[in-house]
Amino acid sequence: MIGVFICFCGNNIGGYVHVPELTEYFNKKEGVIAFDTMFLCSEIGQNLIKEKIEELNLDSVVIASCSPKHHGGIFQACIGEKMNQFKWEFANIREQCAWVTPNKEEATEKAKAIINGAIEKAKLLTDIGTTKVSVTKDVLIIGGGIAGMHASLELSDKGFHVNMVEKKETIGGNMVRFDRIFPTDDCAMCTGSPLLADVAMNPLIDIFSLSEVTEVKGRAGEYIATVVKKPRYVDETKCTACGECTTHCPVEVWSEWDLEMGLRAAIYKPMAQAVPLKNRIERDSCIRCGTCENVCKAGAIMYDDEPREFKLTVGAIVVATGYDLVDLSNTEYHLEHPNVITGLQLERLKVPSGPTEGEILRPSDGKKPKHLLFVQCAGSRDRRHNVYCSKICCMYATKNARLIKAENPEMDITLCYIDMRTAGRGYEEFFDTAREMGIKYLRGNVSEIVPDGEDLIVRVEDTFANEPKAIKADLVVLSTGLIPSQGTRDMGTIIHLVSGADNFLAPVHVKIAPVDTANKGIYIAGTSESPKPIQECITDAGMVASRIATFLKDPEIEIELVTSKINPEVCIKCGTCADNCVYDAIETTGEFYKVLDVSCQSCGKCSVTCPTGAIDLSLYTEDQITRQIDGILASDRDSIIAFSCYQCGYNAADLAGTAKAKISPKIKVIRVPCSGRVTMQHMLYPFYKGAKGVFLAACLEGQCHYIDGNLQAKEKVALAKKSLDIMGVGGHKLNLFNMSSAEGPKFVAAAKRMVEICQ
């Protein structure tokens, strides 16, 4: 007996669908018993479910209510109290039915089909167990910027041992290069150096500088990371950072740390507060004269130092690899001109301990500028560079403008902007005082910066005065947009993390799981996730520490076995599945192939290409999906089946509902974990049962949450279309649409297009 529980959701469903009619209808169905209630997620609703499971000894349950994205967890826990927690199926009759179908009769019919599909699938649900695996309590933090540092301190406070791997010669990241920090204008180092010291001194934190993670294997709770440490050519155990070597080193080259605003020797430390506080020889600039070796009393120089590779076993990983600035050289911004600098370079000029000891001197001649001009949104909100807003530039430009104006009241400071985005506590006030100080805010997007000898002519349209202007400036500061750092971008391949269209790393859910990734035990913090101010980096870091503490709190973690399984009798060990699995979750060494439950991410891509059908994904088995199709089409043969990946397509469909868009009731969504889970059989079968069309709603290309599921789906769809053409069914009735989880309108458009095609 299958119990169907239908929710009115107050008027949210009840107002659009005849709920009592549904209940009556399903009560007539053999082997089904239906109930309705006002709020199924409420205690009353949950009690009803629990009571009925027990009283009627239900085999499985169908929950017909809002999207599983909302209360899926609640229902799973509730059902799990009385029977196996996976023996239920969702019928999303709110977002994907009630809210997109204005006609109540049509909505009711659609709800019937959705619920019927869920019932048919529910008939095949089986118990799915859990297993326990041990965890390592150590944590790996990649990136030692403010986010990484704060997370490491929080975690060590909670008793975890932290390995911090930092690419540069010192930890600290971008923040420790600043002068002051908005919105409080306190000095960056005053905040930063105690943190640096805390991290350096903390016995529970091991710092690996000049190091990079090159590979991550293993599974949640026990990841094995390979780290390569570049040679420092200075023995870290001996160097006392006396600086004797630096003083004597004959080499002078542009300093990377100072962003070429200053010079350094070949042997140097980037700043006085560097952690670890050790000198370093930068090999490309070193001329091997031997001076440092001679002057170094500690005998720390090691010309023959070599890269070292080692492995770290950790239970969880934090990715805090931060940002870079978009490179605007040789664009209309002419960053290559000496007197066009980035905001970050300005920070180096402003730092009292920096190359100019805090003086604003223009690079071409070392003179103090008279006309300083800030260009906002340089490389942001611009289709030629980054479409997104970098969020912090309005504030950091205003910060520096204010500081400079305060010290140089005579200086003419102009700031050209599209809009000022100063949302945040105290931010608007911060901006207000800037204007009061006499900084000129000119609303207009800079179209071009034209070099004029050592000066620059900035072309901009003053949109208040409605007139084009050409402003002469002797120093231009670009408020350059943020992009994910190279390290952040590399994480996609090294750990298989997923990024968004903006190339920043994507959390599993922007709203409700903002620091979690699809890989259990791997978290993201700070600007590797998106441009944000320090304050938010700290919030992220705290949250990550808390998530990890929860994840690693017990010696073992429980893993739900909603994984793929291989039937060893049928498997021919062809290797196709293993080749398809980007998580190395299929063990191929023994006599039988085996799915490693802890590594399997349940995308189902493996099972799609298995020639024999030996491998299948729990909760979304081939038969379960087929039966769901049957159930839907038995209710409404004219349906168009929309296989929607749970990461994007499904969410987009939900959002369309939230926006109360109108979608034809013919469209019936079938949830799949990944578009790569949809087999050829699934694509063709609906037609056999009379469906009018089939489409896949998948993530945007390059943004599949399982790396390449949507690309695999694309290939399959192309072939299935051909076969439909051969059979005379018509390949045009099968399509794939890419959309991000936020693109409700794209789902609506896809649905509309399908209805047009499949008339």
Place this chain on the structure above:
Amino acid sequence: MSVDKIKKTEAKEVTETKLQGSCEIGDTAECATCKLCASTCPTELNLEKVVRIARYIKDEKGEIKGSHRDVFRLASKLSGMAETQGWLKGVEEGNDIVYFPGCAALFDTLLQRDTNYSGNAKAAVLSLNKLGFKPEIVYGCCGHDIYFSGALDEFEVLKEEMMKKLKGKKIVVSCAEGYHMFKNIYGLDVVSFLEFVQQQNPEFVKKDLKTTYHDPCRYGRYNEIYDAPREVLAKASDFREMENVREDAICCSVSAWLNCNRYSRDVRRARLEEAKASGAEYLVTACTKCSIHLDCIHFELDNEDAKALDDIKILGFDQVVGYALGVYDPFKEEKDYDIPESAGKFLEPLEIKKDVTKYIDDDLLEQAFLCTTCKNCTEVCKTHHDTSGLMEEFRKELVNMGLGPEKHEKIAKAIAKTGNVFAEKESKSKPNPKAKYIYYPGCVALYRRDDVFNATTKILDMLGIEWEIPEGLVCCGSVMKRTGHDLSELIKKNTEILKDRPVVCSCSGCYATLKKDYEGLNILHITDIVKEHIEKLPLKAVKKKVMYHDPCHLGRKFGYYDIPREIIETVPGIELITFDKEKEQAQCCGAGGGVKSAKPDMANNLAKKKMEEAQEKGADMVVSACPFCELNLGDNSDHIPVVDILNLLMESMGVEE
């Protein structure tokens, strides 16, 4: 590893998913319907038909699952509902003859492999063009896979559509499956491309390919087209044979996309190894499906044994012909299917009411109850299909529909009433609760062959083995099981009595049933015990020529061949002579599987045949280890006595029975 060594191993971690086909009706999916076993079946029954109808029942329950997620059977069904588009381009068409290219283009797209099986059809048409024919090409699907996998209603729909296109035409067909279907199932006028080329006898220009030929079952054992392809290939290429060919050809082991698993994969691998051993570079076949399945190993990414077979390539027969005629290049890169966009059609789902009785006719009922469950077929079957298991399960379906033979029903009733097959009233229990062993004589020894009963009990006594026949024992249920009846009641009753002590059987049928269908019992055959204590028996010379008949339920079922022979040979003076076929190949007595009761003529004929051979070989006596075999053989023996092995021992010891 040779194919014959491929035995099913017990997979250590069987997951939730079942082996394809291991569901209610035996392992129907595991039969490749290849007919390899047909020649070994003593009753010559039409296994394919039984398998097909059994699959119908399974298909109705959604239990038939083809490989590749069953997409090909689905495509076949869809083909019957829409209009297949032409996919061959660059050929000359006309209306001299009709050519049917098969489904290769669908395979090329749906397989998701970089393949060009369509090339075979293209080569065929180019060859026809070269030979002066401009064929009308009729596209579609012959429905072989849905037919053979039991989707018979869907097949009827498809057949009707295809008939509209093909009726009254003379058709040239390349693929073996299409040929068989059109010729024998549709009843159309077809000629195979193999024979067509043979008749045309063209001049070939490029003959350098080193080939060997794989007989597709549908051309070979189904239609006995063996010579045509060989004759053509011998002229068109550098041809050589493999080890197992023609009637004995090993099949690709996947038919109707069923039965693709690690065992059938081993058969395919072995076939390719054979091809390689022949010295050929190209394994040529005349069936797209054979090509696909044999070629499959080349798409494996991980197996060492597969890599070793990279250099034996698969070619279609027509491709070789096209190549030899100089009109087709099988080695080019581009594909030979050219798929036009179709305007499409909205499909009306089929209104099918599944009802197996539509397909049950007298012939099927005859076939279904002919099998003696001797397992001879399983022995030769490359995938070790459990045919007798299938028969038992299929009979169960028929019996549930009330279609079981009257005789079987009578026996079932008798057992229900009296606890024995013969409806005898007298209880023959010999209680001795202290005894270490229980003797389980079974119905035949108790009520029809008391010679066996007496010999067994006496020898047990002589060996000082205490035994009893407890009160309340009933028939083991062997006949119930074989004839598709429920034996759970019997199991319950007997288990209760037998569960604590070792049980000695003198009947192979009882032995097999108690051992396989019961749980937790300690079952011995009397010969196990005799063998162990043989030196305690005062055996004297018996100057006789003796033949040993292997009971199926001891021999093929358990590989129990040697102990009885060793015992016989211990008797001084005995000359043990053999049947032509013995042990694994032994022919059954003909009585098993309820055949003696329901099809007595068949049972008698088979026994007679066996006894005639014994007579020809000059045997003085036929010895066996199963009273039921002895009963049937004895009933059909005019001159030669058929006795139990224990009776032979009694004779040797000079003990009066």
